[in-house]
Amino acid sequence: MIFNVKSLDFYAGRPVAIIDEKISKKLNVRVNRRAIIKNLRNNKSIIAVVDIAYCKNKNSCLFGNQKIVLSKEIFDILDIKDKDKVEILPALEPMSINYIRERMEGKKLPMEKINAIINDIVSNNLTESEVAYFLSANYFLDKSEGIDKEYVLQLTKALINTGSKLDLNHKFVLDKHSIGGIAGNRTTPLVVSIVTAATDILEMDAVFPKTSSKAITSAAGTVDTLETVTKIELDDKEIKKILEKAHAFLIWNGSINLSPGDDKIINVEKIVSINPVSQLVASIMSKKVAASSTHLLVDISYGESAKVDKEGALELKELFEFVAKKFNIKLKVVFTDGSQPVGNGIGPVLEMRDLLAVLTRQKNRPMDLEDKSLFLAGQLLELTGKIPKNKGFNYAKVILNSGLALKKFIEIIEAQNNKKINLNELEKKLVLDKSKKDIISNKDGIIKKIDNKGINLLARIAGSPMDLKAGIYLWKHKGQKIKKGEKIFTIFTESKNNLTNAVKLYKEIRPIEIN
Amino acid sequence: MIFNVKSLDFYAGRPVAIIDEKISKKLNVRVNRRAIIKNLRNNKSIIAVVDIAYCKNKNSCLFGNQKIVLSKEIFDILDIKDKDKVEILPALEPMSINYIRERMEGKKLPMEKINAIINDIVSNNLTESEVAYFLSANYFLDKSEGIDKEYVLQLTKALINTGSKLDLNHKFVLDKHSIGGIAGNRTTPLVVSIVTAATDILEMDAVFPKTSSKAITSAAGTVDTLETVTKIELDDKEIKKILEKAHAFLIWNGSINLSPGDDKIINVEKIVSINPVSQLVASIMSKKVAASSTHLLVDISYGESAKVDKEGALELKELFEFVAKKFNIKLKVVFTDGSQPVGNGIGPVLEMRDLLAVLTRQKNRPMDLEDKSLFLAGQLLELTGKIPKNKGFNYAKVILNSGLALKKFIEIIEAQNNKKINLNELEKKLVLDKSKKDIISNKDGIIKKIDNKGINLLARIAGSPMDLKAGIYLWKHKGQKIKKGEKIFTIFTESKNNLTNAVKLYKEIRPIEIN
Structure with a gap:
């Protein structure tokens, strides 16, 4: 069926088509199912989630005299202009639903089917509940059949295939990743600052392009904390410049499209806070491969109120090592205490104050946060082979004490903000609620x-x-x-x-x- | 936050609140998550699913000068009138999400937690993806840990608790249920007509209140077929009258609220066509208990392209028998051939023509449909104890040959339509597409x-x-x-x-x- 559409400047956060009930009946689509929307001028098309409106009184209806309302996302993607006509068609179930069903039945999926599922997740062809079924299958099969390493490898590849790449040609492209659900625990900016200051001194051809997520179930993610002092959303051109200048960045992973499938998957995982081990490793490793990582430190915290127990931590370690090897990434897994929060502050400004207290060597700085960061920085430095075994911690401490880590941190946020930073002013801005x-x-x-x-x-x-x-x-x-x-x-x-x-x-x- | 709202006569099929992005940020709710909407005049409140609108240009925005748009469902449930003010609050995650998580971890849930989950499903407090996680847990735990009979019993009770009851005081309240995904297979109207004609002759105190579903993945459900000749949506009062007159009805199960949790669950199951055995039995049995069934025949078709294989059929049988016993329902499970469609027509009018061909004893009637219906009718009659063993099929055949089954079928649809039916006219109306x-x-x-x-x-x-x-x-x-x-x-x-x-x-x- 063909319609004229008018833009209502209504963004829904995903492509949504609100369709008059009579039309939905003719098309045989139901609420939360999908329809193909096609711009007849340029033949661009997209699959949209359908909401149905039952308008009983034309004058007071949401639609006015329109039969379908498209969210602004659809206008943007299909480049719909005034007087364009769009066609709406019922979308057949994507084939990937069959593959999800096969996975639920416990079948081994070949690479092309895993690719199809991940592609359909990225293209919005699968609804949240369909993704939930897919993740459930991964979760329960991990538990009942044990982890299938080859499957994790395929899944990682499929996730990489859907995203862009950050092509970096340095001998050392460093990264670290913490897993655990530990409150506070804002080690990342410290580790990045310490390690990058060190690799500068050692004149290594090294960069530390660190992307992090926003908090979804926790009180603050790394980028929520960084947002108190710097821009965290930067485009491809900008981040390359920053890397040239500061040899590191600390940005939101949503800025660059490294593994868009993974981002969507995380949103559905968070609904019930499950983390299928296979999914977790594929998620993380796909982003690291896409970011050209060469050396990766994975920090797994376990303990009573952490996400994983000791057994789970060992399982994760083995799986990380397996996948990293296949992609030629030098990887080390370390286990840390996950029995309590790390640092004093829990919340963006509070955590930034903790970070600055450590960097500026204040007396009342949180020593647990400092020690953990030094440990992680030291381990990563040792992993590069440029610092001897068991010397990393002390090397990192020297860098921190010398003020070089602070200097590096300020260099990074100056590059990200593209202007000079005055530390005193920065600290003054970090006020708390009254x-x-x-x-x-x-x-x-x-x-x-x-x-x-x-x-x-x-x-x-x-x-x-x-x-x-x-x-x-x-x-x-x-x-x-x-x-x-x-x-x-x-x-x-x-x-x-x-x-x-x-x-x-x-x-x-x-x-x-x-x- | 408090708002004036204006009705836009926009039904969304479920309670939906479209919220301006800035407000969503203040409330900290995301797309597809939930908010509490409260009418401050009468303190009625409801949990709604949230859509977010990013309006960049006020004049062309969906909202006009409004900050939130509520679907008409919310207006109806909260009885919102002109000048009422509504408050919108972020809804905390319902506790039942934690119970779903526990279930996913393989924990045994006590009755009150199962009740909480089912209640939240019925009250729209859980989204489709949360329900998908719950069903996945049931599905995978059935497979990996074996079926937990007690859990199925609890689940059945929880489903019964959320719905209304059809209080019938007859010695025999008969029912039949077919499982299998077999195309065509429109035995139900025949079995109901034959058996009710028989119980009338035998002067048994018997009724056959048959509710059926609409097709979701198949080409036609029983009520889609019946819709070609009769009303299928009737209210409580009407169905009681029909039972008095005709001793049977054939209606849509959506007409009466026997197990509303089950209806919602089925919609989410259909997304990937899974049928966790535990869920399936609880679904069916909860409706039968709520309908006061005393004697129930369950027909399980298995075979290559049916939903279950032989092993699955045996498992289902055992579970049905266990639950029926706990509720004092006399139940018999029979296995039938599920290797191909039953009847010649697949589709509502085509299937109704098949039915009438059997009832009116036409030469070219589908004998497979007739034989299966006679078998099922005979089995159900034998289950009542009023027809001796191995005599049911022949007794049913006598009823069918005598024209009494046809008479009963017309009696039922006359009662449902509340007017006389002319068979010739009825048949003439059953035209096919050109x-x-x-x-x-x-x-x-x-x-x-x-x-x-x-x-x-x-x-x-x-x-x-x-x-x-x-x-x-x-x-x-x-x-x-x-x-x-x-x-x-x-x-x-x-x-x-x-x-x-x-x-x-x-x-x-x-x-x-x-x-």
């Missing part, structure tokens, strides 16, 4: 447990990460003594309402135990 | 295979079930001889375009093999 509440211990004792999930949840209720100035400041860590009347932690938030909710939640879930 | 094509055999041979899925797909491409007059007429069945130049089947469809597509698909999938 509504705050100290949570006080009602007894003497020892901090026995700090639950990562609970702390993340508290910080989110306080407003993190959308409200950059909200969060939780931990005054104590696990194993430390606390006296009656001493502060356990402080909540920062925008509104009294949030504060009440956070305190209420704290009392319900008690994420911190004192004995 | 675009048609005979598919001719190009060799002598024997029909070796007729694939149910392929035939269903062909009929759907022809326009079934939306176009009641479309479909496939099979001139031959499995095992029959065919000569070169003889018709294998005929396609009926509304448009030449459909015809071309159907012929093209036929050549691709070759659902019929001749040797």
